[in-house]
Amino acid sequence: MVAFQVSLMFGAPFGAAALGGANPGQLPVELRVVSGVSAAIWTFATMIVLVRGGYAISRLPRGLSRWGTWVLVGYLAIGVLMNLASFSPGERFGWAPFTLALFILTLVLALGGFAWVLAMTSAASH
Template sequence: MTTEATARRTKDRPDRPRVAIVLAIGLLIVVAFQAALTLGAPFGVAAMGGTNPGSLPGAVRLVTGLAALVWFLAALVVLARGGRALVPVPPAVARVGTWVLVGLLGLGALMNFASSSPWERFGWGPFTLIMFGLCLALAKSGPLAHPAPRQ
């Protein structure tokens, strides 16, 4: 394979920024849901197995608050991986972070589909599976192409 062909293969895919943006929007939906739970919204039936209908107890709200922060950071990582960074994220952190997110979303999809809560099985399960697929595509998209220096 020629050097030019290799360069073409590893250049930024034109769909990478779009995938990253759609994935980040999905993650921000999760952030909004977790934040709502933290603030006492009565969505407990659609979270954590549905064992807490209504508002979540105080200790669980702390967990959802931390989860909201983690998912927000994940959105920043995927935007950086897609070449649309809002804050500086080292490329290695974006690459490894995206693969970690692939694992978390895959596990999350399995847990949602196995949940006793219909909201999780039929709502969050498919949603998380789509997010997993987007994240996997983003993680496998190869190294970011850097623009040529201006002369």
């Protein structure tokens, strides 16, 4: 996600698969700025998820990682809906499934990780 946004920021011709697909080819300068901000947000989201998953690669407080993971779950849920509603085939058939996978994995992490999933499936089988 970060690499895609950075490539858009630097002028890669992927505009048809981004921001509603209304700008095929390179994005206009103002939307390249949006892609740069998006890359920064996704980088921060990555740090939040890594800390929540137990990989303390940064000094983010655990409370921020718990809260931030839930914010990211909501953000990704909205992203899935927006990608599905897009007129851009790249967003509907490429980004929507990708964002759905990120949503599911982030939800599992927010609920307590895969240990939570194993506990739930173990409880359900008894």
